[in-house]
Amino acid sequence: MSLVVVGSVAYDGIETPHGRVDRILGGACTYISLAASYFTDVKIVAVVGDDFAREDEDFLSSRGIDLTGLERVPGKSFYWQGVYSADMNDRTTLRTDLNVFADFQPKLPEHYKKQPYLMLGNIQPALQRSVREQMNGLRLAGGDTMNYWIRDYREELLETIRGWDFLLINDSEARQLSGEHNLRRAAHAILDMGPHTLVVKRGEYGAVLFRRDGHFTAPGYMLEQVFDPTGAGDCFAGGFIGYLAEQGVDPAKGAIDDRHLRNAVVYGSVMGSYCCEMFGVERFRTLTRAEIDGRFQEFKAFTGF
């Protein structure tokens, strides 16, 4: 009953108004996996170079993450560098060195293929599709994408998401993908593309879950200090799918319980909020499930009426 996560494992250089790090573990697959690891067994598919540090591998392993599908090839790991604006609302990419990630061809170890849950991080749509096609016991599959694929690989992307149960994107991506500015209309258009479940992430404003029969809104958690928002959206995804995997959700056995989906969105928000409390993945070195459940209850307290 594991979750397979595919995407980038990388090093990041990050500058925020609160400080700066030159090289810290990052990448969508890393954030998704760490967040999901609090809920379910996680198996990753990714590629790193020979510069990938033993301590980073040990950290992922310490969270119980299966690294059999973490391919190591000669060369350097994916490196991204960015700087946030003073108000943290904008970030500028200073450097994107794809390195070994440029030739990433996801290869699934045999024991991954029968797992029931799949989360495809933001990579080339054709690669996302190839992974999905290698899986043969899926209950729930979905993923993320970005403006670049929406604009330049549209047909490929549409073919890919047609087979997904859920799509997790941010509001500007939802607008771009649908061609509709109004979020509710955008969501209806996207639900016509295949996925039965759409989650639109809205940064500090939270997230909205859309299904054919209605929607659910969760606000963002109001931190006293957003230290570093890098990876928050991926941690949201990890909490969302991780919780659904933990609950053993299985659409083939009947409609997904709306309560599970709503809780999953809130757990996603909780994981995104914790991610912002320290640089990169640092918060996950100490975070406990009890803290996660505590914040989930806080969400109930500040949204109920």
Next chain:
Amino acid sequence: MSLVVVGSVAYDGIETPHGRVDRILGGACTYISLAASYFTDVKIVAVVGDDFAREDEDFLSSRGIDLTGLERVPGKSFYWQGVYSADMNDRTTLRTDLNVFADFQPKLPEHYKKQPYLMLGNIQPALQRSVREQMNGLRLAGGDTMNYWIRDYREELLETIRGWDFLLINDSEARQLSGEHNLRRAAHAILDMGPHTLVVKRGEYGAVLFRRDGHFTAPGYMLEQVFDPTGAGDCFAGGFIGYLAEQGVDPAKGAIDDRHLRNAVVYGSVMGSYCCEMFGVERFRTLTRAEIDGRFQEFKAFTGF
């Protein structure tokens, strides 16, 4: 048990991507009063010129609004003209003719002075204070302000809001007033200025209620089409204070029930959302309390988990 509302009664020229009107009833006092009139008796204090149309007066009266305090003086009524951007997120003011509003000196009819609820629309802080000082049986008083007063009349504004129970402003105003970018910190700083209740309006993203002992977030209502957002913030205020007046909230008799405050924020959001469905105040010509309560229940449905 009435609510006294002070502010502008005006004519607006509005252009949105959905259409254009050259002259339509508007003004903060108008929007607040119309929204509040679904919950409680409303008495307004405002000034208009001799161009103020009988049909607009009749419309306000038809909603049971007491116009004794609507002063008529020779000259033209306040006129504002603005145009919204294609995505409705920005608006540009094309014209602001204060006209008779430039010399507005709020005068309270005798029977207004003993009323228990007071909502001060966005006018010069000293005028807001003068109104509050004329009231002698207040249970709950508060109001709105704007960037201009925060920047250029800061000391006067601080002296004014010190005596308020609640302050309703938007997020950029909260940041400007407090000097804090982080909303949670900004709220704490503002609660140190006097009001025990702060509501921060965040446009399409909803609103947050802050009190010393915690906060409550309400999302925005996701309309399929935002026809014209003019007045939505004022309608929020009208729904908020109108509902509290309807409930007979009285802090002198003990702490305000948190449930009442939360419901008030949601009713505020409901009124703001209806306001956006048609040009100006048009939606209030047909809106019913049953529709309002229906949307309140919708909020419960799409926020509960």
